[in-house]
Amino acid sequence: MKMTGTQAFMQCLEEENVETIFGFPGGAVIDLYDTIHQQDKIHHVLVRHEQAAVHAADAYARVSGKVGVALVTSGPGATNAVTGIATAYLDSIPVVVFSGQVPTALIGNDAFQEVDIVGITRPCTKHNYLVKEAKDLVPTIREAFHVARSGRPGPVLVDLPKDVMASIIDFPVKTPVKMRTYKPTYTPHPGQIEKACKAILAGKRPVLYIGGGVILGNAHEELTDFARKLGIPVTMTLMGLGGFPGTDPLSMGMLGMHGTYFANMAVAKCDVLIAVGARFDDRVTGKIDAFAPHAKIIHVDIDPTSISKNVEVDIPIVAGCKEAMTQMNKWVDSREIDLEAERTKLAPWHDQIKDWKAKHPLGYVDETDIIKPQFVIQKLHELTQGEAIVTTEVGQHQMWAAQFYHFNHPRTLITSGGLGTMGYGFPAAIGAQMAAPDRMVIDIAGDGSMQMNIQEFATAMQERLPVKIALLNNNYLGMVRQWQELFYDKRYSATPMEVQPDFVKVAEAYGAVGLRATKPSEVVPVIKEALSTKTLVLMDFVISREEGVFPMVPAGKATTDMLLV
Amino acid sequence: MKHTISVLLQNKPGVLSRVTGLFSGRGFNIESLSVAETMEKGVSSLTLVTGGDDNIIEQITKQLHKLIDVIKVTDISETDNVEREMALIRVKAESTTRAEVLRIADIFRARVVDVSPRSYALEITGTNDKIKAVTELLKPIGIQEIIRTGTIAMTRASKKP
Ligand SMILES: Cc1ncc(C[n+]2csc(CCOP(=O)(O)OP(=O)(O)O)c2C)c(N)n1
Ligand SMILES: [Mg+2]
Numbered sequence: 001m002k003m004t005g006t007q008a009f010m011q012c013l014e015e016e017n018v019e020t021i022f023g024f025p026g027g028a029v030i031d032l033y034d035t036i037h038q039q040d041k042i043h044h045v046l047v048r049h050e051q052a053a054v055h056a057a058d059a060y061a062r063v064s065g066k067v068g069v070a071l072v073t074s075g076p077g078a079t080n081a082v083t084g085i086a087t088a089y090l091d092s093i094p095v096v097v098f099s100g101q102v103p104t105a106l107i108g109n110d111a112f113q114e115v116d117i118v119g120i121t122r123p124c125t126k127h128n129y130l131v132k133e134a135k136d137l138v139p140t141i142r143e144a145f146h147v148a149r150s151g152r153p154g155p156v157l158v159d160l161p162k163d164v165m166a167s168i169i170d171f172p173v174k175t176p177v178k179m180r181t182y183k184p185t186y187t188p189h190p191g192q193i194e195k196a197c198k199a200i201l202a203g204k205r206p207v208l209y210i211g212g213g214v215i216l217g218n219a220h221e222e223l224t225d226f227a228r229k230l231g232i233p234v235t236m237t238l239m240g241l242g243g244f245p246g247t248d249p250l251s252m253g254m255l256g257m258h259g260t261y262f263a264n265m266a267v268a269k270c271d272v273l274i275a276v277g278a279r280f281d282d283r284v285t286g287k288i289d290a291f292a293p294h295a296k297i298i299h300v301d302i303d304p305t306s307i308s309k310n311v312e313v314d315i316p317i318v319a320g321c322k323e324a325m326t327q328m329n330k331w332v333d334s335r336e337i338d339l340e341a342e343r344t345k346l347a348p349w350h351d352q353i354k355d356w357k358a359k360h361p362l363g364y365v366d367e368t369d370i371i372k373p374q375f376v377i378q379k380l381h382e383l384t385q386g387e388a389i390v391t392t393e394v395g396q397h398q399m400w401a402a403q404f405y406h407f408n409h410p411r412t413l414i415t416s417g418g419l420g421t422m423g424y425g426f427p428a429a430i431g432a433q434m435a436a437p438d439r440m441v442i443d444i445a446g447d448g449s450m451q452m453n454i455q456e457f458a459t460a461m462q463e464r465l466p467v468k469i470a471l472l473n474n475n476y477l478g479m480v481r482q483w484q485e486l487f488y489d490k491r492y493s494a495t496p497m498e499v500q501p502d503f504v505k506v507a508e509a510y511g512a513v514g515l516r517a518t519k520p521s522e523v524v525p526v527i528k529e530a531l532s533t534k535t536l537v538l539m540d541f542v543i544s545r546e547e548g549v550f551p552m553v554p555a556g557k558a559t560t561d562m563l564l565v
Numbered sequence: 566m567k568h569t570i571s572v573l574l575q576n577k578p579g580v581l582s583r584v585t586g587l588f589s590g591r592g593f594n595i596e597s598l599s600v601a602e603t604m605e606k607g608v609s610s611l612t613l614v615t616g617g618d619d620n621i622i623e624q625i626t627k628q629l630h631k632l633i634d635v636i637k638v639t640d641i642s643e644t645d646n647v648e649r650e651m652a653l654i655r656v657k658a659e660s661t662t663r664a665e666v667l668r669i670a671d672i673f674r675a676r677v678v679d680v681s682p683r684s685y686a687l688e689i690t691g692t693n694d695k696i697k698a699v700t701e702l703l704k705p706i707g708i709q710e711i712i713r714t715g716t717i718a719m720t721r722a723s724k725k726p
Contacts, residue, residue, distance in 0.1 A: 118579065119579070119582070122579070122582065122583060122586055123586055123590050126633075127633040130578070130579075132578075147633060179633075180575070180636065181574075181575060181633060181634060181635060181636050182633050303631070304627050304630070304631075305624065305627040305628050305631050308620065308623065309624060312620075
């Protein structure tokens with residue numbers, strides 16, 4: 001069938017079951033927007049900054065499990081998208097970003113609004129494409145979706161020159177994408193599965209250390225089954241929270257720099273460490289030679305480059321987390337293993353962990369007249385029964401959310417882990433709410449981060465999204481201030497926010513609802529009012545200004561060297 | 566340790582910058598690089614020499630393999646192989662040293678590819694070591710210019726019948 005490039009583009013999105021795209025128009029994509037205007041199958045969300053378009057598409061992907069889509073114009077539109085792309089890249093999120101480009105004849109001429117966005121994003125995309133000929137348009141878009149969602153997912157950028165989009169093409173029939181050079185491995189090697197299972201059964205002090213791969217790979221059920229069957233304690237990375245129920249007795253919460261005392265101690269003393277879909281990031285391992293020094297290390301990951309990158313692994317398993325956990329469950333189930341006896345064998349190990357937990361539980365010093373941020377998160381958890389989708393910005397509030405909102409389900413904590421992008425949470429809440437219109441979506445925000453994408457109030461209002469923002473307002477760039485307090489003799493360089501908007505009034509200016517709590521007694525009423533309001537609400541919690549996040553492992557120290565509450 | 570890595574890749578625009586960007590972005594170094602077409606249309610072969618301990622080399626090969634346009638990665642140094650480089654060397658050759666230059670060229674089976682009253686240009690192929698050896702010998706005579714290719718390499722065929 002003959003059609004224009006822009007029509008073919010829309011048809012490709014339909015093929016991929018895309019329902020929502022996030023974007024911002026401009027000269028290079030004006031034809032595309034004209035076509036968007038003439039159809040009603042795909043809903044376009046007009047953001048107020050291209051960074052937000054990519055964050056929203058990214059969160060849409062994290063919540064729905066589908067590929068998120070963003071559309072931006074050439075030049076500044078494309079460069080504005082880069083932070084969003086890098087954010088998705090570091091967290092392995094399937095996103096396809098379409099950027100407009102100047103006509104092919106002008107490429108390389110420093111034309112108006114021309115940048116080499118393919119060159120700029122090469123190191124922060126899984127792959128990217130410049131479509132130079134009209135005949136390549138449809139195959140390239142199909143390949144882009146395939147690459148973004150398969151294997152270790154990631155963002156893919158497709159650069160679309162204006163003339164290519166305006167040309168008439170023959171829409172090719174859909175055939176499965178076949179790529180000579182790209183074939184991710186999902187199925188684990190049976191020999192490695194057997195080795196791993198035997199090592200786990202031989203262990204007296206096993207620990208499961210799980211990351212975002214469990215969530216991306218939809219492996220939470222298989223993993224939970226495995227952990228419970230053998231009674232193995234589980235710790236999660238920031239990206240892994242929700243991959244195993246946070247309120248399960250086997251859960252030790254998060255590990256690493258702001259992990260729990262008992263999780264970090266358990267990893268330090270374990271004799272078998274089973275890493276699933278985690279990548280031994282420096283925020284998790286601390287000083288590398290002190291990380292699980294006594295353990296035999298098993299590492300399940302779909303990306304071979306993750307294995308033995310930072311830590312030497314004893315039993316590597318290159319596979320999808322779901323496939324690997326399924327096979328490990330099968331191996332255990334098919335042997336005559338007395339599971340009761342296996343669990344009893346681990347009793348001394350569980351006792352030890354209980355002791356650590358009793359000695360230094362996760363906590364904070366409560367006060368009567370000033371709001372503690374941890375208290376706010378606890379109340380949010382309580383009043384939403386732990387069932388909200390929580391997005392976060394980056395900073396102390398993010399860590400408190402990770403510590404105190406015990407995530408029980410995958411795809412419910414939406415946070416920028418790898419890149420740590422301030423300004424992520426609000427547009428992410430928009431994307432999350434678009435993906436899950438009936439869920440409660442809360443952005444746990446900081447006052448600094450909030451101002452990095454504050455313009456998105458307009459987007460949320462335009463889409464009538466009932467997103468809730470819980471702003472933990474310490475009037476500081478708190479996380480940096482905490483480092484300055486601890487390691488720079490309290491020299492608070494550039495961290496006090498000397499001028500701050502009245503956030504309640506900002507919300508109101510956009511037609512949203514703004515609420516404020518300044519005393520602990522106001523916290524619950526404010527949350528209740530927000531949760532029962534059907535529109536966008538910002539809750540401004542004025543919190544104890546110099547509260548710190550603890551435990552804390554100073555950068556580069558062993559994870560057993562924790563500063564405690 | 567030096568490693569020679571052979572990479573087969575799809576000859577798409579920007580593919581070379583994907584490879585070099587990977588090296589600079591991850592702090593790996595490239596000692597030499599050479600790229601050319603293969604017999605198969607659209608496929609290029611790239612030979613690169615790099616250094617690093619086993620972990621680094623493992624990361625390099627895995628990361629190369631992860632690039633979508635890469636077809637195959639082989640660490641040739643792990644196999645029995647033939648490696649060659651070529652150098653063009655212009656060396657000062659005055660009446661007192663002309664014979665000496667020719668004798669060195671002869672020993673190393675270098676060819677004279679350009680002659681002037683005051684210089685010879687030699688073409689020499691061989692392993693990196695051989696080229697180093699020649700340049701060391703020619704240096705005292707006076708090297709005016711030297712242009713070298715990167716290493717290319719090929720695994721030897723099995724000797725079993
Ligand atoms: C875009 C960006 N710039 C700078 C930083 C460095 N940074 C990390 S946390 C932080 C402070 C965040 O302040 P706020 O949002 O108020 O959160 P708080 O730590 O106070 O809870 C900064 C500046 C970052 N992560 N992202
Ligand atoms: Mg703050």
